[in-house]
Amino acid sequence: MLSGGVGGARFLRGLLAVIEPEAVAIVGNVADDVEVLGLHVSPDLDSILYALAGLADEERGWGRADETWNALAAAAAFGGDAWFKLGDRDLGLHLVRTQALREGATLSEVTTRLARAAGLECTLLPATDDPLRTFVETSAGTFPFQTWFVARGHRDDVDAVHYAGAPQARPAPGVLAAIEDADLLVIAPSNPYVSIGPILAVAEIRAALVRRRVPCVAVSPLVGGRAVKGPADRMLARLAGGTTPAHVASCYAGLLDALVIDESDSPADLPAGVRAVVTRTLMRDDEARRRLAHAVLDAAGTHA
Ligand code: GDP
Ligand code: CA
Numbered sequence: 001m002l003s004g005g006v007g008g009a010r011f012l013r014g015l016l017a018v019i020e021p022e023a024v025a026i027v028g029n030v031a032d033d034v035e036v037l038g039l040h041v042s043p044d045l046d047s048i049l050y051a052l053a054g055l056a057d058e059e060r061g062w063g064r065a066d067e068t069w070n071a072l073a074a075a076a077a078f079g080g081d082a083w084f085k086l087g088d089r090d091l092g093l094h095l096v097r098t099q100a101l102r103e104g105a106t107l108s109e110v111t112t113r114l115a116r117a118a119g120l121e122c123t124l125l126p127a128t129d130d131p132l133r134t135f136v137e138t139s140a141g142t143f144p145f146q147t148w149f150v151a152r153g154h155r156d157d158v159d160a161v162h163y164a165g166a167p168q169a170r171p172a173p174g175v176l177a178a179i180e181d182a183d184l185l186v187i188a189p190s191n192p193y194v195s196i197g198p199i200l201a202v203a204e205i206r207a208a209l210v211r212r213r214v215p216c217v218a219v220s221p222l223v224g225g226r227a228v229k230g231p232a233d234r235m236l237a238r239l240a241g242g243t244t245p246a247h248v249a250s251c252y253a254g255l256l257d258a259l260v261i262d263e264s265d266s267p268a269d270l271p272a273g274v275r276a277v278v279t280r281t282l283m284r285d286d287e288a289r290r291r292l293a294h295a296v297l298d299a300a301g302t303h304a
Contacts, residue, residue: 001186004029004195005047006061006229007221008188013051014289018297021121025178027205030107030126031134031163031198034146036084037075039094040101044195045111045126046093053118061229064089083151108172125178127199130169134194135162145194154231157238161193166201179208184300187218189281191232192251193239215257215300219292220248223282224264249274258299260292275299
């Protein structure tokens with residue numbers, strides 16, 4: 001499964017409740033990664049890890065539960081950066097990751113170690129070990145993703161997105177094998193431009209999906225033409241020309257066999273070869289998450 005952070009993590013909780021976790025490999029976005037206070041932070045991988053380990057703060061919607069903010073407050077008092085919110089517990093993970101990277105480990109190696117330490121039974125892989133970063137172009141300038149998203153509160157409309165490092169980026173070890181060996185490929189209900197887009201910008205990953213022999217099913221991140229959270233709807237309106245499932249599908253041209261959409265959205269105008277599966281996609285609780293996971297598995301079954 002290809003995944004961003006929170007939307008992908010919500011879906012994965014449902015999926016892992018209905019199939020064997022050992023059978024699931026997650027290819028996560030790393031183009032949101034950011035260096036803060038000297039530490040390497042991988043927000044999307046960490047959202048997945050915290051959600052699947054039962055450590056996530058469900059109410060806040062990001063970061064760890066039972067979090068405190070003393071280290072960040074102390075850093076700010078000494079004139080350090082405090083724009084990117086890192087809680088005390090969260091910092092523990094970033095310290096371990098950063099030390100391992102400095103000692104020469106790859107991001108995929110350290111991610112495997114962290115996932116194992118957190119008790120994950122599925123495989124969690126960064127899309128690439130190479131530097132790959134999202135930049136957004138706006139009328140106020142071109143910004144690194146987190147500068148736009150967090151520091152500027154994603155207030156600027158996005159005219160274009162680009163992925164620095166994509167031409168050189170190779171899939172991380174295990175990514176191509178995971179795609180080639182899969183019985184089903186899933187694209188999470190994640191942001192198509194800033195979560196899934198960077199993964200697909202790795203040419204060998206996109207090519208592996210194009211030549212798939214198994215179904216690829218995406219879940220739309222829209223409910224009633226609106227993102228449940230975040231800027232996906234604004235980006236789709238501006239960059240794809242609208243916020244219908246057809247606009248979501250246009251982001252994944254040549255890659256989809258089915259698109260799971262909410263019953264409040266219209267299945268009209270999907271590209272030929274892309275079947276609409278209409279269900280309720282709001283993942284409000286365990287039951288809703290499990291139901292959506294079953295819909296995705298069924299979508300694949302009827303296709304095969
Ligand atoms: P991020 O990297 O943490 O921003 O998270 P993702 O890119 O993985 O997911 C963000 C997307 O998840 C947003 O566009 C939301 O619309 C979508 N999302 C969040 N919750 C739900 C839900 O319950 N149902 C659906 N269909 N989409 C959701
Ligand atoms: Ca993200």
